[in-house]
Amino acid sequence: MKGKQQILDPIISKLVNGLEGSLILDYGCGEGQLTEKLALNSRKIIAYDISKDIIRKSKAKNKDNNIIYLDSDEYSRVRDSFEKKIDIILCSLVLCTIESEDIFISVIEDLSYLLHDRGKLVIAVCNPLFFNVKETEIQFRLFPSRAKYNSIFTYEKKSKITNRIRKEVHRPLRIYENSFNNFGLEIEKIIQTPGIDMETGFYASDFMIFIISKLEKYAGVEGLKKTR
Numbered sequence: 001m002k003g004k005q006q007i008l009d010p011i012i013s014k015l016v017n018g019l020e021g022s023l024i025l026d027y028g029c030g031e032g033q034l035t036e037k038l039a040l041n042s043r044k045i046i047a048y049d050i051s052k053d054i055i056r057k058s059k060a061k062n063k064d065n066n067i068i069y070l071d072s073d074e075y076s077r078v079r080d081s082f083e084k085k086i087d088i089i090l091c092s093l094v095l096c097t098i099e100s101e102d103i104f105i106s107v108i109e110d111l112s113y114l115l116h117d118r119g120k121l122v123i124a125v126c127n128p129l130f131f132n133v134k135e136t137e138i139q140f141r142l143f144p145s146r147a148k149y150n151s152i153f154t155y156e157k158k159s160k161i162t163n164r165i166r167k168e169v170h171r172p173l174r175i176y177e178n179s180f181n182n183f184g185l186e187i188e189k190i191i192q193t194p195g196i197d198m199e200t201g202f203y204a205s206d207f208m209i210f211i212i213s214k215l216e217k218y219a220g221v222e223g224l225k226k227t228r
């Protein structure tokens with residue numbers, strides 16, 4: 001049986017490992033499974049998660065000198081020293097878990113603030129274009145009855161491998177595009193993971209990956225929309 005580790009993570013590892021740059025930030029790293037795969041080619045990785053519990057566990061099991069795990073206090077202390085210094089930022093399945101619009105915006109602001117002018121940002125989200133598919137190879141989804149593509153709504157997903165239920169937030173693609181643009185970020189490429197709608201047998205993709213760079217007119221501008 002497949003899960004996101006078989007469908008999404010290998011695409012992201014290959015993508016990130018193919019990008020140039022010596023300093024990587026895994027923003028919202030979770031338990032660090034993906035972080036560890038990125039560390040295989042010995043670049044320096046900062047891995048940050050808002051959950052102190054997760055970071056405590058990740059630090060305890062970390063054996064790789066190239067990975068530095070940061071909890072929210074440590075992250076707040078060093079954040080400003082990393083302004084425009086990070087060559088590659090990965091933010092996988094974080095934005096689509098955030099319900100608050102203010103926090104959603106502040107995370108995108110953070111990513112833009114930290115990204116080097118010639119850096120690349122790789123963001124993965126639950127694919128908004130297949131928001132109404134009830135069952136894929138890896139999960140069941142339970143939508144509110146009046147869910148509409150153009151609205152923002154929360155729904156539940158049950159993983160077939162773990163049986164864990166998670167809350168996810170649907171936002172239409174234009175909200176991602178506009179929010180990135182507001183912070184000087186431009187989508188260069190979109191990749192949709194392979195998959196099927198188990199009800200119809202047609203193509204249905206669980207995850208969407210954005211490869212993003214800084215808009216040229218914003219590169220070099222200091223303190224871009226820095227509100228903190």
Ligand SMILES: C[S@@+](CC[C@H](N)C(=O)[O-])C[C@H]1O[C@@H](n2cnc3c(N)ncnc32)[C@H](O)[C@@H]1O
Pocket residue numbers: 027028029030031033034048049050051054091092093094097098103107
């Ligand atoms: C679904 S997990 C994804 C973990 C990992 N990136 C992956 O792809 O396996 C989402 C993670 O984002 C973290 N997160 C949520 N909001 C965050 C925020 N505002 N800042 C940093 N991390 C956040 C959560 O604590 C959680 O560990």
